[in-house]
Amino acid sequence: MSIDKKLAGFRQISQEKLQNILCSIPSSQKDLVIEPSLIKPLEHVCGASWLRIKGINKIYKFDQENVPPKATTMVYLISSKLIMFKHVLDQIQKLEPRYSEIVDDLAHFHIIVVPNVLNSFQSLLEEMGLFGLVRLHRFNWDFLNLDANILSLEYPQIFQDVFVDNDLSLISSVAHSMRVFNMVFGRPQVILTYGEHSEKILDMVDRMEGFQPKNQQKTCDFSAMVVIDRNKDYASSLLTPVVYSGLLLEIFQSNSGTLQIDVNANKIKSEKLDFLQVNPATVKSTADVTHLRLSGSNDRIYNENRYRHFSEVVTLLSAQAKALGMEGKNLKGMQLAEIQEYVAKKLPKVASHKKDLIKHLILCETIVNELGGQFEKIQTIEESMLFNRNKKQVYTQLQEILSIDAHKFNALRHICLMHLTCGLTNEEATGFITNYLNAFGYKHMNVFPNLTNAGLFPEIENVTKAKLPTISLPKWQSGFQIEANKLKLLPEHDVATKSDPICPSYVFNGSYIPLVAQIASVLLTSESYDQFFAKISSTDQLKMFQYYDRCKESVKDIGGIIKSGAALDAFPLKPKSIFIFILGGLTYAEVAACQLVERLSGAKIVIGSNCVISGRDIVEA
Incomplete structure (x- = not known):
């Protein structure tokens, strides 16, 4: 069975799980x-007709204020957020008196929690007097x-839980899904991790699989697996992409692969200060355009252009519009029979x-209207940051943008x-905080400690100012540049081509190669492990979690073991297929970069994450 057919099989596995839960509830x-945010993800699992076959009579969207009509059994489907669970229990308390007249031993309220039931849920049930009901x-x-x-678990809360709050309660759910992945495709012989949380996930998978005998002879559809923490490559999520799919997510909200289109209430407009808003009357109406499924199988135009440079997309769509205009003109020269055939078939x-x-x-048009004014300036600023050039000028420009075109998350x-x-120096950080809070209000004071927890902002120190002599220091490289140069993530020459890219850096206009694409x-x-080691050994953060039957040995030690003849050389990889998982969110720029690597190498790359994000989603979390 092909990889694509097995990927489609995940839907059937999820349906089996949901069916077992619904069938365990003894009521016809x-x-x-359903919690509103789960409606779109659930559509990837099953439809309304499937639910009715499994015994569901009516389906409601959860509304905290409006209690649904009485039914024999109420089933709630919610995410594993304590506040959402509390809202559901509040509603159940209002409904419970209606069921007091029914004398039986059945529980009339069931809550299905995605993806995990937290310990605090049981405690809250007891506190509210609903335990057993x-x-x-x-x-x-x-x-x-x-x-x-593109695979997604659709757990958008993972970035905030893991990287901001250091709450690892959902990590086990990711590990369960990775175990299912291994059951479907076989466990790859080469597994790399980049980040402590990625290693913890695979440790959990090992413990889950430890109770079953491992069949080392089982064929694997993927020769290698790479699991990476989002904080190991924040740059790929914060940089502004130039590919069409990436820019769509910069402008519009997306839920489980469906873009919610509203040009008058998009991400850019809704997050700017009121006095900077464009008059809605000047924006073209999109009453008939409400959503776009971000899937190549559903939309031919999206399929052809999703990973193209945006400027090329505009040119191609304009040419197609002109070609359609010519269709009407050609009708004038047709005979009656030709017109009939044209109307019937074409x-x-x-x-x-x-x-x-x-x-x-x-x-x-919306992308151009919302980003066009500052787009080239932002591209120049981002390139200067990547190469650590003109720091003072860049900081001044960011402060100017905050003053004249303030956007809450960008x-x-x-x-x-x-x-x-x-x-950022202590003075630069405090200066930005002051200007930001003056623009958007002091209610956003807690934003900066959260960014600090995620490693995205410096910790502010109380330093007594002292007069120090001005010393001219040579240009230095930050830790980012040192690590990026080790992995060759910063192209040394201009490789940006819009129409036929040859380097994954095209997704950021030739200035940066996403880490996942480079790995x-x-x-x-x-072609050999020595060649792999020579390219990757410069960084000590990338770890070999598994190499055949050896676990958690350094990349260097594996090289010595291969030379001694105690282990086989896995390179060149066969089959040429790898699976990449990013914990904390995946961007379309990374998908586009991997797609180019796939095309140039003739390989198969499947990339997954807990959700698909844009740069502003990271800082919003």
Whole structure:
């Protein structure tokens, strides 16, 4: 069975899990109440007709204020957030008197929690006097297939939980899904980790699989697996992408692979100060364009352009619009029979294509309107940050943008990028905080400690000012530049080509190669372990979690073992297929970069994460 067919099989696995839960509830009349944010992810698992076959009578969207009508059994589907659980219990307390007249031993309220039932849930049940009246069920839907070679667990809260709050309660759910992945595709013989949380996940997978005998002879669909923490490459999530799919996510909200389109209430407009808002009357209406499924199988135009440079997309769509205009002119020269054939066979396809084309032209127009004014300036600023050039000038420009074009999350995003690449002094950090709070209000004071916890902003120190002599220091490299140069993430020459890219850095206009794409390229192009070691050994943070039957040995030690003949050389990788998982969120720029590596190497790269994000989503979390 091909990899693509097995990827599609994750849907059936999730359906089996949900079916087992629904069938365990002894009632023929069940109403389902769904948390709004889970509706789109659930569509990747099953549809309304499937739920009705499994005994669900009516389906409601959860509304804290409006209690649903009485049913024999109420089933709630919610995410594992304590506040959401409390809202559901409040509603159940209002419903419970309706069921007091029913004399039986059945629980009439069931709560299905995605992906994990927290210990605090049981305590809250007892505190509210509902213990025994409500049954809890755990539902982990594993990987959802959003698009070709893109998998997502759709747990957007993981970045905040793990990297900001240091709450690892959802890590076990990720480990369970990784174990299912190994069961479907086989465990790869080469597994790399980059980050402490990635290693913890694979440790959990090992303990889960430890109770079962390992069959080392089982064939694996993927020859290598790479698991990376998001904080090991913040740059790829904070930089502004130039690929079409990446820019769409910069402008519009997305939920489980579906873009919510509203040009008058997009991410840019809703997060600017009121006096900077564009008059809604000047913006083209999109009443007929409400959403876009970010899947190549659903939209041919998106499939052809999703990973292209945006400037190329605009050119191609304009050419297609002109070609459609010529279709009408050609009708004038047709005979009656030709017109009849055209109307019967070709016109429906033309009409459908025209509708899709108009949708994408509106999206492109919105991108230009919202980002066009500052786009080139931001690109120049970001490139200067990456190479640690003109730090004072860059800081001044960021402060100017905060003054004249203030954006709540993008302003934070760029100062975080500056901290990572160039470093911020105590004075620079406090100056930015002051200006930011003056612009958006002191209610955002808690934002900066959270960014500090995630490693995105410096910790402010109380330093007594002292007069120090001015010393001219030579240009220095920050830790970011040192690590990026080790892995060759900063191209040494201009490699940006819009129409036919040859370097993954094209996703950031030729200034930076995403870490996942570089690691994938090294794995797929190395002809021997020595060659792989020569390219990757400069960084000590990348660890070999497993190499055949050896676990947690350094990349250097594995090289010595191969030379001694105690282990085989796994390179070149066969089959040429790898799986990459990013804990904390995946960007479309990284997907596009990996897609280019895949095309250039003739390999298969499947990339997954807990969710798909943009740069502003990181700082919002």
